[in-house]
Amino acid sequence: MVISPSKAAARIRAAAVDAFASAGYGGTTTRDIAARLDMSPAAMYPHYRSKEELLFAISFEGHTEALKVVEGADRPGEEPSVRLQELVSTFASWQAGHHSLARVVQYxxxxxxxxHYRTVVALRRSTTRVVREVVDAGVQSGDFTIPDAEGVTLALMSLCVDVCRWFPAGNYTNPEDIGKLYGDLALRMVGAA
Amino acid sequence: MVISPSKAAARIRAAAVDAFASAGYGGTTTRDIAARLDMSPAAMYPHYRSKEELLFAISFEGHTEALKVVEGADRPGEEPSVRLQELVSTFASWQAGHHSLARVVQYxxxxxxxxHYRTVVALRRSTTRVVREVVDAGVQSGDFTIPDAEGVTLALMSLCVDVCRWFPAGNYTNPEDIGKLYGDLALRMVGAA
Known part of the structure; x- marks a missing residue:
């Protein structure tokens, strides 16, 4: 079987996520990752020349995916309440469904x-901006009543991001259940009319 | 100068928090921690016999402190709204003020x-229970209207815990500001009358 370079790279990234998730980034060597794939470190080198490059590739992919998910969930034609509920619900359930990847990406x-940090932070800011625009739209239309748009946006993002730390827990083992709960809580947090 | 054993142990724990915060637990050796204190690994051994024992001591101390802070903030004689606002506000600002320690303890x-994991998880459950009791008290008195007590408690705890990941950010550089914001948001999340 011939494996395409991009497929091989994806397998390396997946093995690295598992390794980082179990031993932490600092506790993992490129040799550990190669060993998970029955690969020599030399065979990994053409794809990723260092552990940091691999972390960046994972982080870039994870943050790009999260941004796409959040952007894809926005419905600019709808009312701010509908938009916010959909955004938060989609982002929270994505974090639940991808918690191992998300933990590496976040922590x-x-x-x-x-x-590399600057590149990733720019992606995070774009994701936050999507949520912030909806919060601002709701304030402007009078649908939302909030103490501070920056703080509330920060709290909404934080709530979604932290799902990857604790998920699953107790009765919350289904990403859709957490999405539904968080969509409702988001409307409460902005004092939706 | 003679340093008491407990003082020496506290210095070792503080150096370990710094080391874990900068290189991660997996990326730190007991030798690295000893080097930060100009100490030999052998001199550290009577206090902590392994890196895991040191992590447990830090985690136990951090979780015990968090529980004490949350228990200390509860005012059982007051109305549920007053109690919840105070609890969440106090816990959120504590997480902000101790974000380096909290990150090690949480992640x-x-x-x-x-x-050791079971011991620490029992402490976390006790902290959650303090918040849950207030949520339940508010539901029972009719002051709170919520979709699900377990889910809302989970979200309240998650919001507070995640402060240690992002703090400080933007205009939120003061633990008290985040405490005030989160106390207000908590009341919205429970639909306080």
């Missing part, structure tokens, strides 16, 4: 080089 | 031995 950011 | 849990 190992500080291991990136300054340049 | 490295899986590195603990099963026995």
């Amino acid at each position: 190992e950011l500080t291991a990136l080089t300054p340049e | 490295e849990l899986t590195a603990l031995t099963p026995e």
Whole structure:
């Protein structure tokens, strides 16, 4: 079987997510990752030249995917309440459904080089901006009553992101259930009319 | 200068929090921690015999402190709204004020031995129980209207815990500001009358 370079790279990223999730980024070597795939470190080198490059690839992919999911959930033609509920619900259930990837993406950011960190932070800001625009639209239309748009947006994003830390827990083992709950809580947080 | 054993142990724990915060638990050796204190690994051994024992001591201390802070903030004689606002506000600002410690305590849990993990999880449950009791009290008195007490409690705890990941950010650089915002948001989340 011939494996295409992009398929091989995807397998390496998946093995790295598993390795980072179980031993942490700092506790994993490129050799550990190669060993999970019965690969030599030399065979991995053409795809990723360092552990940090691999982390960046995972982080970039995860953040790009999260941004796409959030952008794809927005319905600019709808009322702010409908938009916010859909955004938060979709993002929260995505975080639940991808919790291993999301943990690596969220908690190992500080291991990136300054340049890679800036690239990833720009993606995060874009995701936050989608939510912030809906919050602002609701304030402007009078549908939302909030103490501070920055703080409320921060709290909404934080609530969604942290799902990857605790999910699953108790009766919340289904990503859709957490999406539904969080969509409702978001409307309460903005004081939706 | 003679340093008491408990003082030496506290210095070791503080150095370990710094080391874990910068290189992760997996990326830190007991030798790294000893080096931060100009200490030999052998001198550290009587206090903590392994890196995991040190992580457990930090985690136990952090979770015990968080529980004390939350229990101390509860005012059982007051109305549920007053109690919840105070609890959430106090816990959120504590997480902001102790974000380096809190990150180690929250994100490295899986590195603990099963026995140590169970001990720490019991402390977390006690903290959650304080919040849950107030949520239940508000539902019973008719002050709160919520879709599901378990889910709302989970969301309230999650919101507070995640402060340690992002704090400080933007205009939120003061633990008290985040406490005030989150106390208000908590009341909205429970639909306080």
